[in-house]
Amino acid sequence: MYDAAQDAFTLAINTKPALIEAHIGKMLACEPVLWWQTNYKCGLEKYNFINANLAAAYPNETDIRVLWGLSLLNVAFEKEFQGEIEPPPMIQARQVLQEALIAEPMHPSALHYLMHAYDVVQYNISIKALDYVSNYEKLVGTLSYPQHLLSYIWMRTGSLLKSESPDEKSLQVCLTSCILEVTGRIVNVPSTKFEPVLAQLDTADQFSPFVITM
Template sequence: MQLTVISLWFLMNLLGFDLLPWERYVNLGSAGQPLGSAINQTSLAHQHFLIGYLCLHSFHYESAQEAFAMALEEDNTFVEAHIGRLLGFVSITQTLWEYMDREGTLQAWNETWAIFNNSNVTLTPYQLAYLNTVYQWFAYENISDGEDVFLQSMLNLTQTFPIDTDAQTQLGLVYLNIAIRETFELQMLEPPAMLEARKVLQKVLAQEPSHPGCLHYLIHACDIPRVGSAVQAIPYAHSYREIVRTASHAQHMATHTWIRIGAWPLAQEDNERSVNVSVILCMLKLNQMNSTDVLSFTFSELLIRLIVTEAQGLIVCDFEHVGHLYSVQGHMVIEGFFWLMYHGKRNQE
């Protein structure tokens, strides 16, 4: 049974549980059994965890870590929340980026095991295997070495537990990381690891067609300057932005595809929507409004209110995504120039 954040929120309110305003607002898609965990509908810890897990797959790492921390405040022996926290630490420093806070990640790892040992937590074979697999990602000082070992460990995990779509999705992401490295090392637009990422993620999508992480990573896997490959991401781009409506990065991701195929008006439209979503979510996270009031204002009114009251907070709140968005805007102008030159030349021929 798949559970959306919104349906769980209504259930939590009926049962008297409470969430933060931004948690009540978010609509981040759904997942079957995140990290292999069957969601307990009456547990606030599980509710926080599910929100964190879905934030993770839309690269909203700070929100994910906030949600995982709240889940662990409710139940510090919640194994999947610890795994999510570790994935968040690794992802924020390594996934599709080129730097790594290895000390911070190792500290989180040691804290996790201290809690497990002090509380006499008994891990299932799957939980232990997943934890040990994640460890490989940051056990090595050299990022490339860690990625290679993590890939092999994740392959072993998915072969041992073949029905787990979550691990398969993570496997696709690992292939995508390596593909980005291979693009430069092999001087190939579509290196072997990128083709493998698409293959793995498309298999997951056949089983979970609305999995937000799978859709997200498939867009990245097709994001190359080759129209024939980029057009493959069109259905993923449409689905992802419709399923994950309240994450700025999700609303922006489709622009990667639109830029590659020359659909400039769509790219501009989605970037504007991304800024809108970012401001609304930041209003809620900065405790300026509740989830009901925020929707009663126009975007301009929200922006004016936020600038007047929390201008500095806005910059900090969603800095990574808004900064990335505007860098893509600048890239869009350059990309458009070369795209028009290339296709104009081909048409003349």
């Protein structure tokens, strides 16, 4: 029955590639019976296939192309590619995401995923992400995790001092948000105060005066 369903969905996709319901149905048909373990590999491949088809059907939709790049990265980090620095899906993900940047050079998600696509333990590969780091940095001034993300490539390229700066900014943004939530006040925490402030956020019910008056 499930095989027949897959065949039917395949026919629908071949007839009308932009029919999203057919792609989703084919992905769901990867689960053979309700009490068996879900065929994750099959589902992931179909998810990737869905995004590839949608990108082909809507070539001017940058967000769809970016999601396709992300789905390729998900495949690239699967067990079957362990030990490979540049598995084929990763190389394809770079190409797809770079094409997205042609349409929108500052697309934040495309820049984000390209940094992950070049975040490998080989200098001559990871250094190719520096332009993406530079552009992404312009977009993430008030966001904690994206600031931290910048340090990945700096670490890979051996720029240890440069990697410290985004991590410090990430902590500052995070602590400012936490203190605002607790006290209702915006407090800029200098890096010299990170350790005691983190300790108070973790254990104390109230902030000491030096935090409140910073």
